[in-house]
Amino acid sequence: MEIQVSLTQNPKQKPQDESQLGFGRIFTDHMFLMNYRKGEGWYNPRIVPYGCFDMDPACMVLHYGQAIFEGTKCYRRADGGLQLFRPQANLARMSRSAARMGMPALDEETALEGLKKLLEVDGDWVPHQDGTSLYIRPTMIATDAHLGVHASNTYLFYIILSPVGAYYKEGLKPVGIYVEDEYVRAVRGGVGFTKCAGNYAASILAGEVAEQKGYAQVLWLDGVEQKYVEEVGSMNMMFAYGNKIVTPMLNGSILPGITRDSILTLARQLGFEVEEKRLAIADIFEDAKAGRLTEAFGTGTAAVISPVGELCWKDEKLTIGGGVIGPVAQKLYDTLTGIQYGRVADENKWVMKL
Numbered sequence: 001m002e003i004q005v006s007l008t009q010n011p012k013q014k015p016q017d018e019s020q021l022g023f024g025r026i027f028t029d030h031m032f033l034m035n036y037r038k039g040e041g042w043y044n045p046r047i048v049p050y051g052c053f054d055m056d057p058a059c060m061v062l063h064y065g066q067a068i069f070e071g072t073k074c075y076r077r078a079d080g081g082l083q084l085f086r087p088q089a090n091l092a093r094m095s096r097s098a099a100r101m102g103m104p105a106l107d108e109e110t111a112l113e114g115l116k117k118l119l120e121v122d123g124d125w126v127p128h129q130d131g132t133s134l135y136i137r138p139t140m141i142a143t144d145a146h147l148g149v150h151a152s153n154t155y156l157f158y159i160i161l162s163p164v165g166a167y168y169k170e171g172l173k174p175v176g177i178y179v180e181d182e183y184v185r186a187v188r189g190g191v192g193f194t195k196c197a198g199n200y201a202a203s204i205l206a207g208e209v210a211e212q213k214g215y216a217q218v219l220w221l222d223g224v225e226q227k228y229v230e231e232v233g234s235m236n237m238m239f240a241y242g243n244k245i246v247t248p249m250l251n252g253s254i255l256p257g258i259t260r261d262s263i264l265t266l267a268r269q270l271g272f273e274v275e276e277k278r279l280a281i282a283d284i285f286e287d288a289k290a291g292r293l294t295e296a297f298g299t300g301t302a303a304v305i306s307p308v309g310e311l312c313w314k315d316e317k318l319t320i321g322g323g324v325i326g327p328v329a330q331k332l333y334d335t336l337t338g339i340q341y342g343r344v345a346d347e348n349k350w351v352m353k354l
């Protein structure tokens, strides 16, 4: 499909101080849009100036929450060139989210073409400073104006771009995480494995309470027994026992993270032992107290690798590591970001140079 391009007449000023980017507050000059109608499929792929949507107040996404999104990044190499990291994996995951949410599969090929064209137009927005990138947010929403609870017949897919620094203000310093034992995020048969907006909406109250207690995020336990570690919402969790990395197995209620998969692949290639299994929070606490568990860290596109220095569960506080990133997380961080920024050979062919 041909992608129409309409350029802005009023380009914005790009951020001057890249050390102050933060996460997800600044948006580039353009966005990619594409519509869907049942019976017709995806149509009218286009790049237009970034701006507000005109939306009917009865728009179904606003009422019944058919909204899914993705997160991936564009990186600037030392030679100034740009590259994406596994973008097809994100678009394929979006189609899997769509299937569970009664939404149409994405036209992944046109979406990727649209992304590449958008980056041709807004490539100068990819920041230069180490640790920064251009965060890419593909999103799909239901657009029928109808109050009946059923699948919408029309959808909008769009991609917006945001120059970002670290997701957590702590950067690579360990964060504190509150183990949530009241609310749950997802249950078997639900939508936990999708990147639907509702999963994040359901996490906001618990996140606020955790923040008031001084923690960066919550760690979700399983929705049935509240015994087993699931994920942190913005990242998957991993635990190091010396040279062994243990992480919750994919069970349908946690997000199958692209960064999770990349880290597990790299860890195996680097010679770490990797185990994906059901992981009881009580065992994590016991193992850490006995000195067997040496590191904890989260993985995610936004968070990259974020060391966890403290876990609080039912008022018991557990300190992990010595207040700095541990050697396992550091090695994996250096390898992953090395590939993403073009400093380390990409043996898995994950990088797409633009």
Ligand code: COI
Pocket (backbone or CB within 6 Å): 070, 071, 072, 200, 233, 234, 235, 300, 301, 302, 303
């Ligand atoms: C990401 O890592 O890309 C996410 O979507 C997590 C969060 C910013 C919602």
